[in-house]
Amino acid sequence: MTAPAAFDHAMLLAAGLGKRMRPLTDTRPKPLVTVAGRTLADHVLDRLAAAGVRTAVVNVHHHADQMERHLAARTAPRIVISDERAGLLDSGGGVKKALPLLGKRPFxxxxxxxxxxxxxSRNLPRLFAAWDPDAMDILMLVAPTATSIGFDGPGDYMLDAFGRLERRRERAVAPFAYAGVLLIKPQLFQGMPDAFSLNRLFDAAEAKGRLHGRRLDGIWLHVGTPAAIDAAEAQIARSTMA
Structure with missing residues (x-):
């Protein structure tokens, strides 16, 4: 199954310092940390390729040369580098810098x-099929916190019966976490600063009732620390034997 034409481009956020993954990230970028014999970056890129995404823009900063050498071996999706060696731009700024490489359609x-x-059901095709540009500015994949691996926070969002997301209030608990994948309109970046967090766009879309979510089908693996690697590998092994 191939992605609809509107989703043949993706951005992989790979420029961060990976401080919580130290000491592993002292000598490599976090996306090149290996889980079950494959790098984190390749796990994500494999899923994008399987969903028909043809081009993936990857931003680089921390150990950028390593990232570029590793990604040069990939043929699908086609890799385009967005160079942030000059300075980190945060998640939103990184995407804004890469907009000329991502095209004018949602990505x-x-x-x-x-x-x-x-x-x-495979999650990316389901997410693509759920996209409704008339009702949505952003569509997130969200994972139930109760069944996720490596996530121990109080959750990020509530999901209503219409698929709209509402951010967890302070001191509250929410049943869903942002699973690190979203669809977004490029117009949202107009007028934004060069460096900013995507959370600003999330909150603006929510205020308009245009932030939506789709529940992940399967098990989300959040690998943010060295300890989370063991937990993810153990879950993969259990799923393989099932």
């Missing part, structure tokens, strides 16, 4: 420190 944005074990 996919992925974090590089999480992926998932597929359930009965």
């Amino acid at each position: 996919v944005v992925c974090n590089s420190d999480s992926f998932w074990i597929e359930g009965p």
